[in-house]
Amino acid sequence: MLCTLFSSSVGWFSLNAILSEYRSIAYRAGVTAATSPPYTFFFEPTFTGLSATFRTGAPHALTKGAVIQRVSALHCAIRRPNALVQQKGHVQTPSVSTRIAVLRRLLLADVDGRTGETTKWFTRAADGALPLIIDVGSADVMAALLELKEEVEQKRGTRMRVVFSGAAEAHLLAKEIGKHIQQPGKMVPDCDPGRARVGVILTPPRPIPETWDDKRMYVEVLEALILG
Amino acid sequence: MQTDHPVLNGRYLLYEAQEAYHYGLPLQLALASVTTAPATAAGLSHRLGSLRPGMDADVVLWDSHPLRLGATPVTVWVDGIIQPLGTEISVLVGKGKEAPEWREPPNVPNWKQERQEALKWDGLPPLEVDRVSEVVVFANVSAVLIRGAEGIEPMFHSSAAHPGGVVIIDSGKIICAGISTVCNHLVPNRARLVDLEGGVLAPAFISFGSNLGLQEIAYEPSTGDGLPFDPFSEDVPGILRDPGGIVQAADALEFQTRNALYALLILCRVVLS
Secondary structure: OOOOOOOOEEEEEHHHHHHHOOOOOOOOOOEEEEEEEEOOOOOOEEEEEEEEEOOOOOOOOOOOOOEEEEEEEEEOOOOOOOOOOOHHHHHOOOHHHHHHHHHHHHHHOOOOOOOOHHHHHHHHHHHOOOOOOEEEEOOOHHHHHHHHHHHHHHHHOOOHHHHEOOOHHHHHHHHHHHHHHOOOOOOOOOOOOOOOOOOOOOOOOOOOOOOHOOOOOOOHHHHHHHHH | OOOOOOOOHHHHHHHHHHHHOOOOOHHHHHHHOOHHHHHOOOOOOOOOOOOOOOOOOEEEEOOOOOOOOOEEEEEEEEEEEEOOOOOOOOOOOOOOOOOHHHHOOOOOOOOHHHHHHHHOOOOOOOOOOOOOOEEEEEEEEEEEEEOOOOEEEEEEEOOOOOOOEEEEEEEEEEEEEOHHHHHHHHOOEEEEEEEEEEEEEEOOEEEEOOOOOOOOOOOHHEEOOOOOOOOOOOOOOHHOOOOOOOHHHHHHHOOOHHHEEEHHOOOOHHHHH
């Protein structure tokens, strides 16, 4: 199959379908790498964990280039409970404010000799050394998180790298999220001032207001993308 | 009809018919699967599912053939009444779809090789990555896109004067990308030639946020990493010495799962959707 050309250094695939739609070969290749957070199928913990980026075609983890980045980002989720999601152990879901309170504590905690993975990775996220990817749908929660980001950056003198994923209602805060991209702020020395520090990953590609958090989603953005 | 919405988004319904058509369901059956077949199954075929005198006047006017990806309703009538759909939509529907080919069903593969392999392997043919050691030459390339400083940018574009570009790739690197007079003399004697039929070469996709590499079969815990501890609803085991229970996906990565290989070999159709 002609599109399965693949090498360890550059992955190429035929993009016929995007320009000329269904062509017989266009569906044969495409995703050569994946960034996956720890497994959370139908279970939404607040702390998802640390994602890894790997080659989808590698035979095993020890082949050269199989794991592109062992730790790509720190993932967490701040959402109101999904009626369809089973809660582990039937324990009540923690409130949004509880989740953000814990996030605030972890991001503001000074390195005071405490050990443990949680302190280590949240400190790195607070310092902007590791992207913090927050699965969030509601614009209200995003606003609270932008305030938290500001607070952490001012108190620590750092610049965080935050990404909202899911982000169905992000269009309502486009200006405010954009401000965080433009704002010079206080830089840590190795930060490029021009680089964005709040990214948005709209996912799934065609959203559905399955939860209350996503109810003000903006579907036309995606229709515009589809229609070019 | 309906899917098990919202587990499988009901808005994908037409897309499923498009997919079925792409994978070999005859055109009329693919359209029937979202019109007459569900109406008959629901016992409502005397009113719904087809356009005939006496039926309910529920009609959709599409901006392109409904089995083409991205087909979008221009006008919807329910009981003969035009719906307010479109009155507040700022997006121009049907833009760029003026050419007559948009009224035609899309071309689909013949799947001959895949049918044979499916029979040979009892439905589960091996998903092997075709690694090539020889030089690969792409002909009839309309454009090459690469990752630049500002994102994806064109490296080469064919033009009316010079249609059909040539791209030579050796050991994963582009040796030459341009019109045939520029690149042809660099083509070695032994090379794999691929006719792209006017297609585009672009950087591969990166999947984000899925369970790829961490589970093989949904709902079957024995095929995946298992669930992490949630410190908000239970105590993380003391032996972890970490009350937050932060774990690394890299420690549980599985390779050669069918899902990952499908993503590599096939999944771009979902991205395109």
